Amino acid sequence: MRSELETFLARAAARERVVPRFVARELEAFLRCGVLAHGFVRVHCDACGLDRAVPFSCKGRGFCPSCGGRRMAETAAHLVESVLPEAPVRQWVLSLPFALRYRLAYDASLTSAVLALFVRTVFASLRRRARARLGAQRTQTGAVTFVQRFGDALNMNVHFHSLVLDGVYARWTFVAHAGRAPCRGQLPRRRGHLTAGWRVRTR
DSSP states (O other): OTTTHHHHHHHHHHTTOOOOHHHHHHHHHHHHTTOGGGOEEEEEOTTTOOEEEEEOOOOOSSSOHHHHHHHHHHHHHHIIIIISOSSOEEEEEEEOOHHHHHHHHHOHHHHHHHHHHHHHHHHHHHHHHHHHHHOOOSOBOOEEEEEEEEOTTSOEEEEEEEEEESEEEETTEEEEOOSOOOOGGGSOOSTTSOOTTOEEEEO
């Protein structure tokens, strides 16, 4: 990659299919990641006298496996230890129509709006089931969402992975939803909620 990146970028530009600048920056930063020539910090142990040079990392979010793996492990530990309560959690995945994926890739405000609709729809389903089964009113629930910007083939594919509490809080008591997740037909589809053509998966 180090020897071919500039050629790849030049050929893409020649074909009038210019690689977005933020993608090029991510790739260039990856090539500098962990290389002492691009900066480092000296670490010294007073106990044993050992000195070590630790190179700077790129801290990339989309391509570098080292930085991505470290961020993933740190985020998972933070969620388990400080954010998520001791309650059942279900993963919801929202896949979008192809045309909308490209718009979201370049429009952060639209991405936020679509995510808000998705989360609001899932929350409405949880509250409605709690109300139907237990008569619970004025309930609350919660979620943490990660925006994934590529597919398994590194293709542009903006989609959402949401960790949603599988139940609701009613008067400070958590009420879990036992059984399978709702099917597509059970999700609200009125105006302001998810529309046909979007795919929702749960795990």
